[in-house]
Amino acid sequence: MANRGPADPASTPPGPSIAERLGQARRLLTDDLTGVLVSAREAYGPIVDLTMPDGTPGVLLAEPTAVQHVLETNAENYRRASVYREELSELFGDGLLTSEGELWHRQHRLIRPMFGSGSVRSFTDLILTETEAMLDRWATRSEPIDLLREMERVTLSIIGKAMFSADVEAHAETIRAALETLRRGFQREVGVVPTAPEWIPTPHNRRTRAAIDDIDAVVYDLIEARRGEADEYDDLLSKLLTARTDDGERMADEQIRDELVTFLLAGHETTAAALTWTWYLLANHPGVHRRLHERVAEADAITDAVGFSAGTAGDASFVKQCVQEAMRIYPPVPVITREAEDCDEISGYEIPAGSEVVLSQFVVHRDPDLWADPLAFRPERFAPGAAEERPAYSYFPFGGGQRMCIGRLFALAEAQLILARVVRDVRLRLRSPTHDTPAVDSAVTMVPDEPIEMAVTDWV
Numbered sequence: 053m054a055n056r057g058p059a060d061p062a063s064t065p066p067g068p069s070i071a072e073r074l075g076q077a078r079r080l081l082t083d084d085l086t087g088v089l090v091s092a093r094e095a096y097g098p099i100v101d102l103t104m105p106d107g108t109p110g111v112l113l114a115e116p117t118a119v120q121h122v123l124e125t126n127a128e129n130y131r132r133a134s135v136y137r138e139e140l141s142e143l144f145g146d147g148l149l150t151s152e153g154e155l156w157h158r159q160h161r162l163i164r165p166m167f168g169s170g171s172v173r174s175f176t177d178l179i180l181t182e183t184e185a186m187l188d189r190w191a192t193r194s195e196p197i198d199l200l201r202e203m204e205r206v207t208l209s210i211i212g213k214a215m216f217s218a219d220v221e222a223h224a225e226t227i228r229a230a231l232e233t234l235r236r237g238f239q240r241e242v243g244v245v246p247t248a249p250e251w252i253p254t255p256h257n258r259r260t261r262a263a264i265d266d267i268d269a270v271v272y273d274l275i276e277a278r279r280g281e282a283d284e285y286d287d288l289l290s291k292l293l294t295a296r297t298d299d300g301e302r303m304a305d306e307q308i309r310d311e312l313v314t315f316l317l318a319g320h321e322t323t324a325a326a327l328t329w330t331w332y333l334l335a336n337h338p339g340v341h342r343r344l345h346e347r348v349a350e351a352d353a354i355t356d357a358v359g360f361s362a363g364t365a366g367d368a369s370f371v372k373q374c375v376q377e378a379m380r381i382y383p384p385v386p387v388i389t390r391e392a393e394d395c396d397e398i399s400g401y402e403i404p405a406g407s408e409v410v411l412s413q414f415v416v417h418r419d420p421d422l423w424a425d426p427l428a429f430r431p432e433r434f435a436p437g438a439a440e441e442r443p444a445y446s447y448f449p450f451g452g453g454q455r456m457c458i459g460r461l462f463a464l465a466e467a468q469l470i471l472a473r474v475v476r477d478v479r480l481r482l483r484s485p486t487h488d489t490p491a492v493d494s495a496v497t498m499v500p501d502e503p504i505e506m507a508v509t510d511w512v
């Protein structure tokens with residue numbers, strides 16, 4: 053492994069000149085976040101000074117021990133960065149993703165059991181039923197499908213029903229339209245395009261407010277309608293309504309709203325992105341794709357193919373290995389950001405108080421010092437035992453430490469079940485784009501920036 057430390061202890065990390073920083077800022081304006089980070093890593097190594105032209109201190113940390121330091125070892129020094137506190141909290145309020153301190157601890161304790169492996173398995177039938185409805189829809193059309201849209205549609209239906217049972221059906225369109233507006237808004241804000249403060253009624257702010265109001269109206273209606281009959285359902289809304297703290301206190305409606313909106317958004321786009329990239333890679337690797345089909349077709353049931361049945365080891369599932377490898381090359385969340393409260397020292401470099409630290413899954417997962425031939429799609433990298441040979445945090449699609457993704461078991465189960473159910477029956481063939489690497493939009497969730505069109509065909 054290359055020598056990654058500085059020559060001079062507690063020095064400033066290497067980084068671009070002022071002129072290069074201006075160029076970088078311009079690239080960030082065009083949403084090329086992953087491009088900027090990869091170039092920085094190639095030019096300066098895994099720890100790079102990213103101080104912005106306006107003087108805001110920033111640093112890229114793309115070295116496993118540095119990532120572990122921020123997420124685990126010295127996590128108490130690293131709070132949510134301003135993007136979570138300002139832009140994301142406008143929508144998510146004080147939900148799990150954006151809250152901190154005592155409130156986060158209390159909510160995390162109450163919510164964690166809802167996403168344990170037992171609860172997640174109880175959604176198997178729901179996930180398979182929704183996937184079959186999607187396959188039925190595909191069977192009636194002759195033109196190619198827009199893969200990302202289809203994956204978003206099925207994952208939104210699944211998380212909607214997991215949260216609200218059947219109730220969400222009537223509101224699905226409102227939610228989908230509002231989320232689309234918000235996503236476009238976030239792309240602008242996280243893409244570092246200057247936006248007016250939310251109290252100024254610009255067209256952008258008005259659209260954002262209206263979309264949040266639409267979602268709120270639906271979510272508060274659902275909470276109200278359910279009150280009093282929470283015991284009759286076994287979904288996430290009922291669990292939130294009946295949850296009690298150690299002192300017997302129930303969650304306020306606003307808090308329930310914040311958690312539900314967080315699950316609704318964080319819980320479907322990311323999984324849809326993971327599946328879209330998995331299929332894109334499979335379509336470009338016909339040998340792996342066929343092997344996956346054969347493994348699934350050999351199994352007696354989809355639950356056996358994904359290792360959910362008694363007696364089979366879940367980690368040995370080839371379906372899971374394909375999803376994990378796709379999330380390595382195309383991590384749905386390509387960066388995690390934090391803000392250093394006090395100054396710190398990482399790998400011998402000085403991190404001033406107030407620095408934005410950027411931990412990048414995208415860069416670490418493609419580091420040739422950690423992953424041989426990093427752009428090659430090889431699911432066997434995740435075969436049982438293989439991970440033991442790699443350093444901790446050379447792979448962290450779900451983050452790490454206390455704030456690791458609470459929905460990771462749900463997401464992995466969902467992605468595997470959808471992938472296995474579809475790959476058993478149909479073969480998706482790439483129709484467009486025909487060029488090598490699709491453009492990537494990495495403003496929030498990393499998704500293709502051009503439609504990935506697939507023809508739905510039979511296996512022959």
Ligand code: HEM
Binds near residue numbers: 149211449452454
């Ligand atoms: C492939 C799918 C998914 C990926 C790649 C993913 C990724 C992540 C990552 C990287 C974080 C950490 C963010 C940080 O530390 O700043 C996170 C947090 C979170 N995720 Fe996920 N996620 C996925 C699916 C889900 C699902 C299905 C749900 C819920 C149903 C969910 C809910 C959350 C929540 C609530 C948090 C905040 C946790 C906390 O701070 O305590 N995610 N996710």
